[in-house]
Amino acid sequence: MTWIKAYYKLSFATRVLIWMLVGAIVGVIFGEDILFLKPIGEIFLQLLVMAAIPLVFFNLLAGLSAVGTIKSFGRVGFKIIIYYLFSTVVAIVIGITVMSFTKAGQGMTLTGEVPDNIGQMPSIGGLLLDMVPVNIFKAFAEGKLIQIVVFAVLLGIVVLQLPEKRKEWFQSGFEQLALLMRKLVEFILKASPLGLGALMAATFGEYGGGLLGSLTFFILSIYLAQLLMVAVYMLVLKIAGRIQPLWFLKKTSALYATTIATCSSLASLSVSLDIAEKNLRLPKSVFSFTLPLGAQFNKDGTAIMLAGILIFTAQSIGIEFSFAQMAQIVLVGLLLSEGSGGIPGGGLVIAMLFAQAFNLPLEIVAIVGGIYRLIDMGITTVNCMGDMVATTVICRLEKKWNPEISNGPEPE
Numbered sequence: 001m002t003w004i005k006a007y008y009k010l011s012f013a014t015r016v017l018i019w020m021l022v023g024a025i026v027g028v029i030f031g032e033d034i035l036f037l038k039p040i041g042e043i044f045l046q047l048l049v050m051a052a053i054p055l056v057f058f059n060l061l062a063g064l065s066a067v068g069t070i071k072s073f074g075r076v077g078f079k080i081i082i083y084y085l086f087s088t089v090v091a092i093v094i095g096i097t098v099m100s101f102t103k104a105g106q107g108m109t110l111t112g113e114v115p116d117n118i119g120q121m122p123s124i125g126g127l128l129l130d131m132v133p134v135n136i137f138k139a140f141a142e143g144k145l146i147q148i149v150v151f152a153v154l155l156g157i158v159v160l161q162l163p164e165k166r167k168e169w170f171q172s173g174f175e176q177l178a179l180l181m182r183k184l185v186e187f188i189l190k191a192s193p194l195g196l197g198a199l200m201a202a203t204f205g206e207y208g209g210g211l212l213g214s215l216t217f218f219i220l221s222i223y224l225a226q227l228l229m230v231a232v233y234m235l236v237l238k239i240a241g242r243i244q245p246l247w248f249l250k251k252t253s254a255l256y257a258t259t260i261a262t263c264s265s266l267a268s269l270s271v272s273l274d275i276a277e278k279n280l281r282l283p284k285s286v287f288s289f290t291l292p293l294g295a296q297f298n299k300d301g302t303a304i305m306l307a308g309i310l311i312f313t314a315q316s317i318g319i320e321f322s323f324a325q326m327a328q329i330v331l332v333g334l335l336l337s338e339g340s341g342g343i344p345g346g347g348l349v350i351a352m353l354f355a356q357a358f359n360l361p362l363e364i365v366a367i368v369g370g371i372y373r374l375i376d377m378g379i380t381t382v383n384c385m386g387d388m389v390a391t392t393v394i395c396r397l398e399k400k401w402n403p404e405i406s407n408g409p410e411p412e
Contacts, residue, residue, distance in 0.1 A: 015193050016192050016193050016196060018193075019193035019194065019196065019197030019200075020196055020197055020200050022197060022201075023196070023197035023198065023199070023200030023201035023204070024200045024201070024204045025204075026201045026204075026205075027200060027201040027202065027204025027205035028204050028205075030201075030205060031205050032205055033205070034201050034202060034205040035202050035205055037198040037201050037202050038198065038199070038202035040194065040195060040198035041195050041196070041198040041199030041202060042199075043195070044188075044191055044192075044194070044195025044196070044198070044199070047188045047191075048185070048188055048189075051181060051184045051185045051188055053140065053148060054177075054181050055178075055181040055182065055184075055185055057148055057149075057152050058174055058177040058178040058180075058181050059178045059181070059182075061152050061155060061156050061159070061174040061177075061178070062171070062174040062175045062177075062178040065156055065159045065160065065167065065170055065171040065174050079394055079397070079398075080290045080293065080294075080390060080391075080394050081293075081297075083390050083393075083394065084293075084294060084297055084298040084390065085334065087232075087298065087300050087386055087390065088298065088299065088300055088303045088333075088334055089330060089334060090229070090232060090300075091229055091300035091301070091303040091304045091307075091382075091386075092303045092304070092306070092307045092329070092330045092333045092334065093307075093330065094225050094228050094229055094232075094304060094307075095222075095225050095303065095304035095305070095306070095307030095308040095311075096307045096308075096311055096326060096329065096330075097225075098221050098222075098224050098225040098228065098308070099221055099225070099307065099308045099311040099312055099315075100311055102217060102220075102221040102224075103315060104217035104218045104220075104221045104312055104315070105218070105311065105312040105313065105314065105315025105316040106315050106316070131147060131150050132147065132150060133147035133148075133150065133151055136148070136151050139151070159171070159174075215368070218308070218312055218368065219374055219375055221308060221312075222304065222305060222308050222375045222378065223375070223378055225304045225308060226301060226304055226378045226379070226381075226382050229300055229301070229304060229382055229386075230382065230385065233385060233386065233389045236389060236393060237389060237392070237393065240393050240396075240397065241392060241393040241396040241397070242396065243392065243393070243396065248389075248392065251275070251279045251280055252275055252279065252280070252385070252388055254271065254275060254279075255268065255271050255272055255275050255384055255385075255388065256381050256384075256385070258271045259377070259380040259381040259383075259384050259385075260377045260380075260381060265295045265299070265380055265383045265384055268295075268380065268384050269291065269292065269295045272291050272295070272384055272387060272388060273287065273291055275388070276291060276388070276391065280392060282391060282392065282395050283395060286391060286394065286395050286398070287391050287395075290387070290390065290391040290394065291387055291388070291391055294386065294387030294390060294391070295383075295384075295387060298383070298386055298387050298390065299383050300382050300383060300386040301378060301379035301380060301381065301382030301383040301386070302379055302383060303333055303334070304379070304382065305351065305375065305379050306333045306351055306354050307329065307330075307333055309351045309354070309355070309368055310329060310333075310351075310354055310355060310358065310360065312368070313355050313360045314358075314360060317360070319360075329358070332354065332358075333354065351368070
């Protein structure tokens with residue numbers, strides 16, 4: 001039929017939005033009578049969470065084992081890692097601050113029962129102690145992601161100290177397993193139209209059309225936080241790197257067209273490498289290490305989304321976090337964002353784990369999943385821009401490059 005052919009000619013993101021819209025309309029029309037669709041959406045959620053833990057584990061191992069040797073970090077490696085960690089913390093703080101200020105989640109007015117342990121978290125000491133697994137197989141079985149991340153980091157460091165042939169064998173294996181997990185998530189995400197459409201129908205059937213205003217407010221809040229992060233990048237370029245922001249944006253503009261189109265940090269990495277070499281003329285010895293490392297570990301846009309969606313979810317059920325709890329959110333968000341996959345929609349999977357880590361309901365995260373493509377463009381752009389800014393500034397500080405090099409004739 002003609003309309004079926006026309007439907008499949010639409011982009012996947014457009015098809016997801018259509019199903020979400022249809023689900024919302026059906027939910028408003030039929031009310032609680034449509035709740036029989038909820039198990040379909042819940043199965044989709046469980047499949048995502050199922051794939052998320054091995055995805056984070058093998059992504060971390062693949063990234064760490066690809067570094068080379070511990071000594072190869074050197075001064076540049078140390079600086080870039082410190083920068084990435086610091087910028088991620090800044091991004092999380094910005095996400096928390098903006099969402100706390102806009103209070104977008106309060107408009108959700110959910111009326112369902114809230115378990116007593118929602119939002120309850122251990123002390124800082126208890127959290128640090130709980131980060132170390134006693135039994136790693138138990139940690140995998142119970143889905144204790146923080147313990148799995150710590151285990152992956154320790155295992156990655158050990159791999160770096162192995163003989164070269166052994167290390168290459170493990171590195172290749174981790175990369176293949178990480179690729180397998182990304183493909184699994186991509187396969188599960190193919191069911192997004194049906195799964196998210198069913199969730200939207202059930203959610204709007206239960207809570208009504210008042211959700212639309214809150215989601216719009218959520219999108220605006222996330223983009224405000226992303227713009228603030230871009231402003232931070234421009235200040236870093238100007239102050240630390242003595243680089244004109246407009247000049248930098250012009251030189252790297254092709255990258256942002258790619259990030260908006262693909263919504264994938266990994267897919268955009270080849271463009272980042274090409275721009276670093278041909279447009280900025282950065283030293284290959286630096287960008288060939290810092291950009292792939294950033295694509296794996298530096299996810300400022302994802303960090304903003306994680307913080308925003310957690311506060312949004314907490315606000316929707318009337319939970320307020322203390323300052324100490326906010327500090328724990330920053331720590332857990334830092335760990336999760338460092339292990340998130342660079343695939344389209346991968347941040348949504350990590351967001352579910354983030355909410356689960358603080359005993360918050362996953363259904364609201366799934367609702368946001370319906371409009372995730374609208375914010376994923378900004379998330380990926382901020383992720384990749386952060387990597388490029390960091391690489392350029394480090395090259396400048398190490399006196400390995402200056403902007404005049406980029407304005408010379410094209411290399412042969």
